[in-house]
Each structure stands twice: as structure tokens, then as C-alpha cells.
Amino acid sequence: MLKMKDQSSEPEVTSKLVDEMIHSILFLGKIKNKPLCPKDIFDGVDDDNNHHLKEKYPNPFKFYSSQLPRRSPFSCMLDMIVHLKQQNDENGIKDELAEIISKLKDETRKHDKELSSTVLCVSHVNNTDSVKYYGVSMSTSGKKSGRIMIAASCLSFYWDEYVAGAVMTFYPDLMKKPYFDGTFNLSRDATCRAYNIKNKSEMKPCKSCSNLFGFQETDPKVWPYGNCAEVESLSKLFKNDDQVKQQSRPQSDTFTPDNIEKVKDETRKKLKEILNMTKFEKWSGEFYDPSVELTCREG
Numbered sequence: 001m002l003k004m005k006d007q008s009s010e011p012e013v014t015s016k017l018v019d020e021m022i023h024s025i026l027f028l029g030k031i032k033n034k035p036l037c038p039k040d041i042f043d044g045v046d047d048d049n050n051h052h053l054k055e056k057y058p059n060p061f062k063f064y065s066s067q068l069p070r071r072s073p074f075s076c077m078l079d080m081i082v083h084l085k086q087q088n089d090e091n092g093i094k095d096e097l098a099e100i101i102s103k104l105k106d107e108t109r110k111h112d113k114e115l116s117s118t119v120l121c122v123s124h125v126n127n128t129d130s131v132k133y134y135g136v137s138m139s140t141s142g143k144k145s146g147r148i149m150i151a152a153s154c155l156s157f158y159w160d161e162y163v164a165g166a167v168m169t170f171y172p173d174l175m176k177k178p179y180f181d182g183t184f185n186l187s188r189d190a191t192c193r194a195y196n197i198k199n200k201s202e203m204k205p206c207k208s209c210s211n212l213f214g215f216q217e218t219d220p221k222v223w224p225y226g227n228c229a230e231v232e233s234l235s236k237l238f239k240n241d242d243q244v245k246q247q248s249r250p251q252s253d254t255f256t257p258d259n260i261e262k263v264k265d266e267t268r269k270k271l272k273e274i275l276n277m278t279k280f281e282k283w284s285g286e287f288y289d290p291s292v293e294l295t296c297r298e299g
């Protein structure tokens with residue numbers, strides 16, 4: 001990420017992605033069963049000018065034990081790659097991701113292979129010149145960290161409201177809420193396809209994604225709701241195209257403002273319970289925002 005950052009003509013954009021990714025990594029280290037401190041993770045990692053990361057990016061180090069990340073580290077990496085390539089250069093983006101995955105694999109052979117995603121999803125409206133939106137699968141390891149990150153992505157508005165509502169319909173288990181159904185059928189005007197990052201082959205959506213988004217042809221595999229690349233990719237599509245979003249609106253009578261508040265409260269409560277099972281004791285209730293200057297945040 002530090003090397004990629006300097007290839008950009010917009011360093012303010014890429015620095016934020018590095019900043020956000022560092023926070024997300026530090027947080028995931030903190031909540032491990034055997035917690036890792038910043039020194040364990042980043043000791044010896046300097047930028048090109050030999051600045052220690054902490055000098056250059058103080059905020060992640062200051063807030064990793066009080067604020068939650070809005071997304072997993074690899075998601076920041078995806079944004080960096082899309083930023084450096086062209087938004088619609090799907091093949092270039094796939095090539096770059098495959099290369100990074102294989103490099104990460106070489107470097108982490110003897111350690112956990114956590115923090116890298118395995119699936120990329122591409123969504124777009126069905127026009128020849130439509131913009132493509134990308135998502136990656138959750139890059140955490142372990143049940144607790146995945147559940148924490150899914151709730152955080154829902155509650156921090158990182159995911160679009162409809163997508164988050166669909167995911168929270170099932171959160172934190174595979175059981176559908178009796179009082180709320182935020183699932184929807186993706187508009188026929190849009191396409192959503194998933195690919196194995198390593199070999200670039202197309203993958204059928206899993207059963208969970210078909211329950212969330214009404215996909216027809218699916219793989220019987222059931223992943224935790226919110227784990228898959230489709231979620232992030234559709235979320236970006238909806239945030240940028242209100243027409244396709246409204247065409248995909250959840251149809252259940254239970255999709256009401258009151259029930260949306262109720263399911264959010266329940267998700268937040270569950271999130272706190274899971275956080276209490278980790279060494280992350282004192283959530284301020286805030287989500288980390290790399291765009292906020294330190295002075296404002298403390299003020």
C-alpha cells in the first residue's frame with residue numbers, strides 16, 4: 001500500500017486509504033484471541049522516507065483501541081487498486097489483485113494467511129458504457145472478527161442502507177428475524193458477478209447471497225450473511241445509482257422505519273456483546289474516519 005500510494009497523483013486520497021487500512025489492521029490485531037500490539041504488527045515497517053508509520057499516520061495508533069473500523073483492510077487495498085487503474089478497467093484490476101494475492105501468499109507462507117480476500121465481485125447497470133463497482137469478500141480470520149466487521153460495516157453506513165438492512169435481517173446467525181425482512185431482489189437492469197481472485201474464474205453466488213439479493217442460479221454453500229464480495233459491490237452500485245437502488249427496494253411489509261431502528265439496535269447490542277468477548281473493552285461508540293483531522297476529533 002505504501003508503494004502504491006506514491007504512484008497516485010492524488011496523494012490525499014491514497015494517504016487516507018493507507019491510514020484507514022492501518023487502523024483496521026491494528027484493530028484486528030487487538031481483538032485476536034492472543035492480541036497483537038502495533039509493535040508486533042508494524043515493527044520495522046517504514047515509508048520510503050524512513051518515517052516510522054506512527055509518525056506519518058498517528059491517528060490509527062491513537063484510535064485503534066477505542067474506535068471500530070468501518071471495513072476490513074483488503075477493502076482499502078481494493079479501493080487503492082481501483083483508484084490507480086481506471087474504474088472500468090476490470091481486467092487490469094483483476095490482474096493486479098491476482099498478483100497481490102500471490103505475493104501476499106509467498107510472504108505469509110509460514111504465518112496465518114488472514115487479511116486477504118479470495119473473491120472479487122463486479123456490479124454494474126446493463127448498459128455498454130455503465131460504471132463498474134467492485135467489492136471483495138471479508139478479509140478477516142475467525143468467527144468473532146468477521147461478525148464484528150459485518151456489524152460495523154452495517155452500522156457505520158459504510159454499506160448502503162438496503163444492503164445493510166438485508167444483511168441485518170439475518171445478523172448474527174443464519175436465522176431470519178421474525179419481525180424484519182430487508183432482503184430484496186436485485187433489479188433486472190443490473191448485473192452482479194463474482195470471480196475467484198486467484199484464477200479469475202467466475203463463481204456462482206452462494207445460497208446466502210441468493211437469500212439476500214434474490215439471485216436465481218446459486219451454489220449451495222452458505223457463508224455468513226455479509227461475508228461475500230457481492231455485498232460491498234452492490235453497496236457501491238446503490239450508493240452511486242439511485243434508480244437501480246429504488247428498483248431493488250425491499251418489498252416486505254415489515255421493512256418499516258420502526259423495524260429498521262429495531263434491527264439496528266439489536267445489531268449494535270450483539271456487536272457490543274461480541275466486543276466484550278475480546279480484549280477490546282472500551283468502544284467509544286464511534287467508527288474510525290480517516291478523513292477527520294486529529295484536532296477536530298478531539299475538539
Ligand SMILES: [Zn+2]
Pocket residue numbers: 205206207208209210223228229230
Ligand atoms: Zn455469498
